[in-house]
Amino acid sequence: MKSQQKLHITFLGTGTSTGVPVLACNCPVCSSKDPRDNRLRTSALVSAEGKKLVIDCGPDFRMQMLKNKVENIDAILFTHGHRDHTAGLDDIRGFNFILNKKIEVYGSGEVFQSLKEQFPYIFNNTKYLGAPKITENVITLAPFRVQGIKVTPIQTWHHKMEVLGFRIHDFTYITDASKITPPELEKIKGTKTLVINALRKTSHISHFSLPEALKIIETLNVERAYLVHMSHFLGKHADIEQELPPHVHLAYDGLNIVVE
Numbered sequence: 001m002k003s004q005q006k007l008h009i010t011f012l013g014t015g016t017s018t019g020v021p022v023l024a025c026n027c028p029v030c031s032s033k034d035p036r037d038n039r040l041r042t043s044a045l046v047s048a049e050g051k052k053l054v055i056d057c058g059p060d061f062r063m064q065m066l067k068n069k070v071e072n073i074d075a076i077l078f079t080h081g082h083r084d085h086t087a088g089l090d091d092i093r094g095f096n097f098i099l100n101k102k103i104e105v106y107g108s109g110e111v112f113q114s115l116k117e118q119f120p121y122i123f124n125n126t127k128y129l130g131a132p133k134i135t136e137n138v139i140t141l142a143p144f145r146v147q148g149i150k151v152t153p154i155q156t157w158h159h160k161m162e163v164l165g166f167r168i169h170d171f172t173y174i175t176d177a178s179k180i181t182p183p184e185l186e187k188i189k190g191t192k193t194l195v196i197n198a199l200r201k202t203s204h205i206s207h208f209s210l211p212e213a214l215k216i217i218e219t220l221n222v223e224r225a226y227l228v229h230m231s232h233f234l235g236k237h238a239d240i241e242q243e244l245p246p247h248v249h250l251a252y253d254g255l256n257i258v259v260e
Helices: 061-067 089-099 109-118 182-188 210-220 237-243
Strands: 007-013 043-048 051-055 075-077 103-107 134-138 144-146 149-158 161-168 171-173 193-197 224-228 248-250 256-259
Touching (some): 043 171, 109 134, 149 182, 161 182, 182 210, 193 210, 210 224
Parallel strands (some): 103 134, 171 193
Antiparallel strands (some): 007 043, 007 256, 043 051, 149 161
């Protein structure tokens, strides 16, 4: 039997839709000198079996690729169609031109409907020379493979909107969720490392709060967990980190972890 290879995860962004600091805000978090309190829009890079998969590419995508010296990607997996998770799709052109290849893109039918509204020039029949080049892969809740790597979608709910999380080996990534049904939680069980959103300490209609995220982490009994999609309302990284259980951490932009 082939042994399972390690996953290398880079947190490209860990902030909510506004990013942190928020424009025109002078709160303690937005004014913090701690670089861990500077949060670009949430995205992650998963390196597995010699391939590089990006989960979501929001408006900070180009900057994230440059900051992390990412010179090649093989695929983009979209969780949902909101602009803070999709607006950077146009910036894959550099990979198209320099590497002379299309980028595999995976998302639900609803995601591609949104992408076609946001970027009609990518999908229409009269493409101009500079349009990004992608290969469209519509996914459902069934497991699928990205260049040989098995990915299991996890259905979550962003209020009334379906958002897909993804499990790759013993790593599960959830963002923009406010509800996960019991059957979908079963798909996550056995995960060693869980990434999950925690917008702020108080409740929110479409995102898990910090207490809600911690409850899910406890229910699933994961070995370690990292929190993402954090707003400035959550608090400073250094302060909140001290309040968390030993196996739970705030992720921060540029953090690299290994999943065995």
